[in-house]
Amino acid sequence: MDTTNQEEHRPDDLGRRHFLLSASAIAAMAVSGNALIHTSEAWGLEATGLKPETMRTLVKMARDIFPHDKIADKFYALAVKTYDEKAAKDAKLKSLIESGVAELDGFAREKYKTVYAGVGWERDRVNLLRRIQTGGLFKKLRGDLVVSLYNQKEVWPAFGYEGESASKGGYVNRGFSDITWL
């Protein structure tokens, strides 16, 4: 992940797009130039194959598809980051994603006068996702996320899952049978 420092981007540089984003209360993930900046988690992501706004939408969609309040945005961003890299080389994928996101944003504007990522309540975003859930982008994103989100070893501790155990001698002496509440 790129670690673009938000300090380098003064408000003057950000222009109208940034103003709109702030106005629609999605300041935690701001778009600046071709970068997606997460102010509270202090990470940035440079978009190369896709528009930075599109990356922001994908991160939001990823969370709304598999919402875990104890998982930071960073892991959702990591889960969708490969699309940006792949889209740079794959015009078909790029078009699937950009047009899918445009459609979703279109539905959001129709109903809420803002882009998908700017819609405040998860319930309302989920209703928007339902409108596209049989489409190519949603199916691909949901299907890929099952692996790209849950197969990140860094998220496993949040679920208590301990992963590999053979190198530690298994659990024969480490609590395979330690339940006490029954």
Next chain:
Amino acid sequence: MATFALNDDSVVVVVGSGAGGGTLATDLALKGIKVVCLEAGKRYEAEDFINDEWESFAQLAWTDQRMTSGSWRVARDFAQLPAWIVKAVGGSTTHWAGASLRFQEHEFKARTTYGNVAGANLIDWPLTLADLAPYYDRAEDRMGVTRTHGIPGLPGSNNFKVFEAGAKKIGYKDVHTGRMAINSQPRQGRGACQQIGFCFQGCKSGAKWSTLNAELPRGEATGKLEVRPQSHVFKIEHDQKGKVTGVLYYDKDGKEQRQKARAVAVAGNSIESPRLLLNSHSAMFPNGLANSSGQVGRNYMRHMTGSVYAVFDKPVKMWRGTTMAGIIQDEAHHDTKRGFVAGYELETLSLGLPFMAAFLDPGAWGREFTTALDSYENMAGMWIVGEDMPQEKNRITLHASAKDKYGIPVANVHFDDHPNDIAMRAHAYRQGSAIYEAAGATRSFPTTPYPSTHNLGTNRMSDKARDGVVNKYGQTHDIKNLFVSDGSQFTTGAAENPTLTIVALAIRQAEYIADQMAKNVI
């Protein structure tokens, strides 16, 4: 290790090295018979296995293209992955959980016991429990099955303790940590279980029996067995008299080879075995080898399966310890008062977080799904395995257009649940949920069947040649020196995990083949 020439027509060729093929190949070698075991996959040893679900899946699973059809949900969720089985030396014995149960007496007489079940293509097995009992005994001994031969049971894990507590509360009696081919104490050169988990990913301690760690090395030590990995058999050849003469296969470099043979035993699992017989069609056998009955590929069974997971208000950590850690056998009998024929077993099961995400409710999204995973640490799980009805229309066929990388038609797996399967599954979901609720579950999840791990019946045994593909020794009715040695020979599926029965049949078949060779009948 022996090596045999491609033109050595005195060898027996065994196609596949799993429970059936690996055991048969080993036993024939132990009897002094020369064997070439052709295995499509690579050879990995215990140190190569990976405690990581997706990485291991990429290493071991059979992911060559297959197609699906029918109303089963797998066809929708995993359209090109009907089965979760292995492509590696040792076959699915590297992946299996280790449950080793004998079939019940009545299960060998399915047609007689269950009667005429509409839509089911039931027949009785051409052998009985009494016929197989001595071979079960030998299989249990060599596999080191717990609770047999004086071998103690495995200790109960957290997942088992929750399951046992709930089971006892609702009145089940026959509850224990299973008859498992996993060493509870060191035995036959293999150590005791370290409760690693990851049984499905290949046992890194070697405590779990597999043909890879327990059979093939013994066979190879005789100097009579050559295991040839990365050898994908695609056609069985025959002479003008209709006797098989050898096989064609693609070697590790993708080059076509011909291995001659005195006899051929097919043990590629219930999808690849019929595919191979069907793809071996010729002018003399236009519908495929051993298919005069038209039954090759039919009666595909996958067990009535499903899972029940449940979450509690406190941690369970079900992933710690053996993947399958215990069993309830109270529902395994046949009792039509429950609204279906035949029975089912309940066996604990755990999946790691990555596979739980993939299999808990394929296609699901949103908070109903993610709150379940949020409670992963507090989750317990069981698998349901029951007898499903053989149906002629459930079958393996050659796909009309899809071909593998060698240009060979791939298998299509068609499956529809029988009403009896559906009724049994509904009952098992209710019982499974009741067990967990009795143990204090706050929420339970009746989970849809995974891609099939038990693939059975597509070259079934029958007394009469018109009803099936092989006789009671797994010898094809049509061709004397062609055998089937895997779960595809099962006449019916019974409620029990199939591996022990496959091994017992292979031990019995090895005796028969040796006898027939000694008498020069084959």
